[in-house]
Each structure stands twice: as C-alpha cells, then as structure tokens.
Amino acid sequence: MSLVSPACRDALQHWLQAQKALDGHAENTIEAYRGDVTEFLSFMTLHHGQSQGLKALERISVSEMRAWMAQLRGGGVGARSLARKLSAVKSFYRWLAEREGFEPTAVLSTRAPKFQKKLPRPLAEDAARAMIDTVEMQAREGWVAARDVAVVTLLYGCGLRISEALGLTGSDAPLPATLRILGKGGKERVVPVIAPARDAVATYLRLCPYPSEPAAPLFRGVRGGALNPRAIQGVMARARMQLGLPSSATPHAMRHSFATHLLAAGGDLRAIQELLGHASLSTTQAYTAVDAARLMEVYNRAHPKA
Structure with a gap:
C-alpha cells in the first residue's frame, strides 16, 4: 500500500467497509x-511519477485506463481476470464519484475485453446416480464409504456447495425436511432435504465411530477432525476414472446436475435460483446449461400474458 496516497487508502478502506456492510460480500x-x-491505484502512481490524491483520480482519462489494461495484459493477465479487475475498479469509482461529486465517465466507459464464458458441465442423470453408487466402493471402511455417499448425495440431492455440506454440524442431525443454509456472502436460504439424503446421512451417523456433538462437524475425517473437501474431491476422482467420466465430474458438477435435472423435469427457473442461492437469474441460467429455446419454453408456460 506504500505507493497509494493516504487519502486514497482511506477512501478504499471506507468503500470496502461499505461493500461488506451493505452488500454482504464474503471476506x-x-x-x-x-x-x-x-x-490500479499503484499503477496510476507509477504512471504519473507521483502520488495520486483523490483530485488526481477524478482526472483519469480513457488513455490512462487503456495504459493500465495494456500493462496487465502485457504481464500475462487473462481476459477473464482483467474483466474482474476492471469491474472492481468501476465499482470503487461509482462509490467515490458519488461521495466526492465528480463525473467518472472515463473509468465507467472503459470496456472489458471479451472472453468466452465457460459453461458448467452437468452429469447425465444415469451418470450422477452411478457416481453415488461408485463412490461407495472406494473406501475400505464401511463408515467412510457411508460418509462419502452421504456427502455426494447432499450435493446432488439438495444442490449444496461442498463447503455448505461440510459446514453442517451435529446440531443439524438428524436432518430435517428442510435445512437453513448460510451460503456465499452470508446469504441464507431454505433447502428441502429429500428422503434419500436424510437416509444416507442417518446411515453414516449410525456407522460413524465418533459421537455426534452439536458444535462438532457433522462429517468427520478418519481421525475425527473436520472432513477436508479434498477427501471428497479425491474419492470422486477415483470414481469418475472407474466410470470413464470426464475430469469435469467434480463435487461442484453434482450441484450443476441437481439444477439441470430439476429444470429438465419441469422445475421453475426462479425456484431453482432460490434453491441454489443465486443473486441473479442469469447465473442460474448458465448454471443449468439452459439454452434460449428452453428459456422461452419456461417463459411461455409461466408468464401470465403468454
């Protein structure tokens, strides 16, 4: 932070505090x-050869924005990462311009480079079921096999992120018909728990050699500590090799599959958005691999004027 002026450093800190308090962004x-x-602020200091105060930031030009982006690209920053950095700078500038009363057109009009979004790759329904069955065969100890099945069943049956599944504690057992999940950015959502998921967790708890304690992790590692996500990633990697599935068949792919299969069965896109905990419907659209024709089909069926 030594290249950044005290005024800019203070403004940045205030903006970050606002982002955390008002928008609930994760740490x-x-x-x-x-x-x-x-x-970005450090680049502008070096670019001008002197510390940049708030007034100097108000005068940043389009050519200076291009110079910053060219420097990043020259340093090997990819289009996707550059777009993320520009988005952060624009968000900071919107806040700063409103607070200081200047026009941030040069910064806000800067266009991010185009990049091809990587769409998630869900598993086919039979592959998702086969994954759960094959995961069970990977462990030597029965309770470990039951644990792995329970976790993967929660990912696919409830659309949980792996961090959310492994964040469950003994106080959540036995699993109720619905779970309150605290997701990204501190957003809470209610998720129905299907009977196979409840049964899988009950079987695991019955076989687990460690007692279920309210404050302790629900899913334990072999030594009794919290289960590491890498253990589930590893068991799924072995299972997908056995099944001949691609490397995209990861724990996160089970969540993709949950959403995609729900939609294919006639689920409402907005309801699926709520189940996944997405802030934007466009995120859910990408997540469920929905094409334009399928979206129009959902729209025509659900819209009151259709």
Missing part, C-alpha cells in the same frame, strides 16, 4: 477487491 471477495483496486 475473500473483499480481499480480492482490495488487491485489484490497490493494484
């Missing part, structure tokens, strides 16, 4: 924002 997101904007 990792806040730190990514801090790094991106600090990098």
Whole structure:
C-alpha cells in the first residue's frame, strides 16, 4: 500500500467497509477487491511519477485506463481476470464519484475485453446416480464409504456447495425436511432435504465411530477432525476414472446436475435460483446449461400474458 496516497487508502478502506456492510460480500471477495483496486491505484502512481490524491483520480482519462489494461495484459493477465479487475475498479469509482461529486465517465466507459464464458458441465442423470453408487466402493471402511455417499448425495440431492455440506454440524442431525443454509456472502436460504439424503446421512451417523456433538462437524475425517473437501474431491476422482467420466465430474458438477435435472423435469427457473442461492437469474441460467429455446419454453408456460 506504500505507493497509494493516504487519502486514497482511506477512501478504499471506507468503500470496502461499505461493500461488506451493505452488500454482504464474503471476506475473500473483499480481499480480492482490495488487491485489484490497490493494484490500479499503484499503477496510476507509477504512471504519473507521483502520488495520486483523490483530485488526481477524478482526472483519469480513457488513455490512462487503456495504459493500465495494456500493462496487465502485457504481464500475462487473462481476459477473464482483467474483466474482474476492471469491474472492481468501476465499482470503487461509482462509490467515490458519488461521495466526492465528480463525473467518472472515463473509468465507467472503459470496456472489458471479451472472453468466452465457460459453461458448467452437468452429469447425465444415469451418470450422477452411478457416481453415488461408485463412490461407495472406494473406501475400505464401511463408515467412510457411508460418509462419502452421504456427502455426494447432499450435493446432488439438495444442490449444496461442498463447503455448505461440510459446514453442517451435529446440531443439524438428524436432518430435517428442510435445512437453513448460510451460503456465499452470508446469504441464507431454505433447502428441502429429500428422503434419500436424510437416509444416507442417518446411515453414516449410525456407522460413524465418533459421537455426534452439536458444535462438532457433522462429517468427520478418519481421525475425527473436520472432513477436508479434498477427501471428497479425491474419492470422486477415483470414481469418475472407474466410470470413464470426464475430469469435469467434480463435487461442484453434482450441484450443476441437481439444477439441470430439476429444470429438465419441469422445475421453475426462479425456484431453482432460490434453491441454489443465486443473486441473479442469469447465473442460474448458465448454471443449468439452459439454452434460449428452453428459456422461452419456461417463459411461455409461466408468464401470465403468454
């Protein structure tokens, strides 16, 4: 932060506090924002050869924005990462312009480079079922096999992120018909728990050699500590090799599959958005691999004027 003027450093800190308090961004997101904007402010200091105060930031031009982006691209920053950095800088500038009363057109009009979005790749329904069956065969100990099945069943049956499944504690057992899940950015959602998921967790708890304690992790590692996500990633990697599935068949792919298969069965896109905990419907659209024709079909069936 030594290249950044005290006034800019204070403004950045106030903006980050506002982002965390008002928008509920996760700590990792806040730190990514801090790094991106600090990098931008440091570049402007070096570019001008002197510390940049708030008034200097108001005068940043389009050509200076292009110079910053060219420097990043020259340093090997990809289009996707550059777009993320520009988004953070624009968000900071919107806030700063409103607070300081200047027009941030040069920054806000800067266009991000185009990049091809990577769409998620869900498993086919039979492959998802086969994954759960094959995961059970990977462990030597019965309780470990039951644990792995329970976790993967929660990912596919309830659309949980792996961090959310492994964040469950003994106080959540036995699993109720619905779970309150605290997701990204501290957003809470209610998720129905299907009977096979409840049964899988009950079987695991019955076989687990460690007692279920309210404050302790529900899913235990072999030594009794919290289960590491890498253990589930590893068991799924072995299972997908056995099944001949691609490397995209990961724990996160089970969540993709949950959403895609729900939609294919006639589920409402907005309801699926709520189940996944997405802030934007466009995120759910990408997540469920929905094409334009399928979206129009859902729209025509659900819209009151259709």
